[in-house]
Every structure is written in C-alpha cells, then in structure tokens.
Amino acid sequence: MNPGYQCKCHKIYCTNNACTTCLSSTFFLTSSDNSCCECPQNCKGAFCTRGPQCTSGCADAFYGMDCSQKCTDINAECFICSQYDGMCLVCREGFYPNETGNCISCNDNCKNGQCDSDTGRCIKGCEGTFWGDKCDILCSSSCETCQQESGICFSCVEQTVHGLFCNESCISSCFEGKCEQITGLCSLGCERNFFGNMCQTNCPENCLQTETKTSCNTDGDCLYGCINDLEGRYCTERRIYITSSTNIALAALVGVFATLFISTAAGCYLWNRRRSKPIEQSSEIQLDQIETEKAYEQLQRQAIEPIYRNVDDNYTVLSI
Structure with missing residues (x-):
C-alpha cells in the first residue's frame, strides 16, 4: 500500500470488527491489514474504491488512477487532462489543446489574444480582416471588416460596390457611382438626367435641358420647362392655338x-x-x-x- 495512506487507515472507519466494509464511499478497504483508509485528496468528490481508484475522476490539474500525478508534468500549459493517460483537455488562458493534446497558443488573429481554452475558438472576435472560429480565414478583399461567423462584410472598402460580400457594382447612373451597401440604393442621388431610387430611369425626353443641371427631380417632373411647345409635369401634353x-x-x-x-x-x-x-x-x-x-x-x-x-x-x- 502507498505509505502516504498508512496514517489515514483505521479500523474505526470500518462498519464491523471484521472490517469487511467501510463507513462510506469516501473510504476504501485495504487487503493488507483489514482497515479502511481515506480516499486520496485529489479524487473528485473524495470518492474512491479499493486500490485506491478515484471513481468520479480527478480534481483539476491531476491525473492517474489515484489522481496523484500532475497534468503539468506532461504539458506546462495544461489545466485539465485525461485521468487515464494525461492527455490535455483544457489549457490555461491563451492556449488550447491540438489534436494530440498538446497546448498551443491561440491564433494571433484572435482579438486580445483570447480564445476558448478547450476549442481554440476566438472568444472576443477577430483582429483585422479575418474570420472563422479561429480567425484563420481572410475576409473578402473588398471588405474593410467582416463577421467572424460568416465572413459577411460589415463595411466595404469602396463605396462604389455593395452586397453581402461587397462584390456587386453600384449602378452607373448613381451620382459618383456610390450606393448603400445593403440595399444598393444610390446614396448621393442620381447622375444628370436620371431619377428613381436606383437612378434607373431617364428623365422625360421632352424636358428642357441645361448645361450642367439635371432636367427632372426625383419624381421625374421636368424642372425647367418643356421643348416643342409641350407642357405638363412630364412634358407630354400638347398646346393647340x-x-x-x-x-x-x-x-x-x-x-x-x-x-x-x-x-x-x-x-x-x-x-x-x-x-x-x-x-x-x-x-x-x-x-x-x-x-x-x-x-x-x-x-x-x-x-x-x-x-x-x-x-x-x-x-x-x-x-x-
């Protein structure tokens, strides 16, 4: 028996003089001197059986049948490891276990260098133009920043494109070619002689033209009159003298x-x-x-x- 247990073994923990059973599961029965011993202190819940063997696993940072070995003996960054072989399951802050159970640093693209110590997922989001659980995928080149979960752009580098991934050009009749990212609507209005939400409609052809200004308003009404003796909002009505x-x-x-x-x-x-x-x-x-x-x-x-x-x-x- 482990000498460390000898001072913790007494017949007073037995239920009878023959000491065939112990008072509770927090004691284990020895075969050498017919006494009951306290379970090892690193047993989770202090439960064990003959051996001793911790039945509910080990306290954090320990492993082995009797939970007497330290996880850090195998990997210095390990916080919780397997009771049976010592493979690391959870690493200390700033690290996570890889496929072989070795603790490695969180991805450099994790914001504030923080990741889940179990899975390695960046818990504060990504730095710069990266996305993915471990912030190891580049956002679209048209994005300024993007969502960690999907890669959808939060904003576009240029105001002349729109769409979830900033990969659709604004309509050419938008003023300066600029539009809103989500809707594609022209953000600064229309180029000369166009109207509509998407600036997709030409002003009426009979509107009187100027050298620099658009000939109609946002509703398509002619602003400066009509040509060819026409009249009306859209210059479609003819005069008879x-x-x-x-x-x-x-x-x-x-x-x-x-x-x-x-x-x-x-x-x-x-x-x-x-x-x-x-x-x-x-x-x-x-x-x-x-x-x-x-x-x-x-x-x-x-x-x-x-x-x-x-x-x-x-x-x-x-x-x-």
Whole structure:
C-alpha cells in the first residue's frame, strides 16, 4: 500500500470488527491489514474504491488512477487532462489543446489574444480582416471588416460596390457611382438626367435641358420647362392655338343658329295664337305683331352679345 495512506487507515472507519466494509464511499478497504483508509485528496468528490481508484475522476490539474500525478508534468500549459493517460483537455488562458493534446497558443488573429481554452475558438472576435472560429480565414478583399461567423462584410472598402460580400457594382447612373451597401440604393442621388431610387430611369425626353443641371427631380417632373411647345409635369401634353379670326367665325356661326331658332319659335307662337282665337280687330293684331317683334329683337341681342364679348383678341390655348 502507498505509505502516504498508512496514517489515514483505521479500523474505526470500518462498519464491523471484521472490517469487511467501510463507513462510506469516501473510504476504501485495504487487503493488507483489514482497515479502511481515506480516499486520496485529489479524487473528485473524495470518492474512491479499493486500490485506491478515484471513481468520479480527478480534481483539476491531476491525473492517474489515484489522481496523484500532475497534468503539468506532461504539458506546462495544461489545466485539465485525461485521468487515464494525461492527455490535455483544457489549457490555461491563451492556449488550447491540438489534436494530440498538446497546448498551443491561440491564433494571433484572435482579438486580445483570447480564445476558448478547450476549442481554440476566438472568444472576443477577430483582429483585422479575418474570420472563422479561429480567425484563420481572410475576409473578402473588398471588405474593410467582416463577421467572424460568416465572413459577411460589415463595411466595404469602396463605396462604389455593395452586397453581402461587397462584390456587386453600384449602378452607373448613381451620382459618383456610390450606393448603400445593403440595399444598393444610390446614396448621393442620381447622375444628370436620371431619377428613381436606383437612378434607373431617364428623365422625360421632352424636358428642357441645361448645361450642367439635371432636367427632372426625383419624381421625374421636368424642372425647367418643356421643348416643342409641350407642357405638363412630364412634358407630354400638347398646346393647340385657336386664333381670334377663328373665334369670330365660330361666334358668327353660333349667332346664325340662334337667329334661326328664335325665328322659328316666334313663327310657331303666332301660328298657334291665330288658330286658337278669331280675328277681333285689326288694331289688336297690329299691336300683337309689334310686341312680338320687340320680344324677338331683345332675345336676339341677348343671344349674340355674350358670344362677341368672350372672344379673345389674341388666341385661346387648349391642352389635350
């Protein structure tokens, strides 16, 4: 038996005089002197069996059946190792175990030099333009920085590209060719004579052009007027000119029709009156004729005069 255990072995730990069993699993039974001994102090939970053999593993930094050997005896940077062969499982801060169980330094690209002591994953992110669990993969050359998990660009080196990996060119009609990284929308507006969110639409062709400024606004409205006598927001409406002589002709034509209408109405009125009443006296007939003629002349003046008053001296413009 290990001499170190002798002072910890006593029959008082036995359950009977024959000492066939111990008081608890924190003691183990010896075969040499029929006594029970305390389990080694490095046994996890202080549990062990005959041997002694630690049944719940070893405390951190120890290995062996009785957990009497130090992990650092095999690797100076090791913190936890296998109980059975001493292969390192967890290294101290700044190191992690490789495939053979040797502790190696965290990747230089780990931010602040920190990585998981078990897996080697950089726990604070990556320095510079690297990504991946161990920050050992370069970001796209178009990225300023990128996400550790996916390599997706946080920002682009140039403002003339967009997309998750900054590998898509902004539309050429964006002002200075610059656009937003996520959406591709033109960030500074459009080049001359383009409009729309993506500056993908030409200004209307009938907008009046200037030497330096764009001819339409963000909604496509012409800013400085139209060419070819056109009008409207998009310069798509044409003007039709009607001269004063044409207006006079129209007015005269309307007057003729008004005269014919009034004459016909007056004739019908007289004819109906003669049929319904006998002729009484010639003086009454003459009086009726005079009154009728006055009424006819008044109606004729009212019908014709407004037409001539509304005639423009120059022209009338109609939009169609």
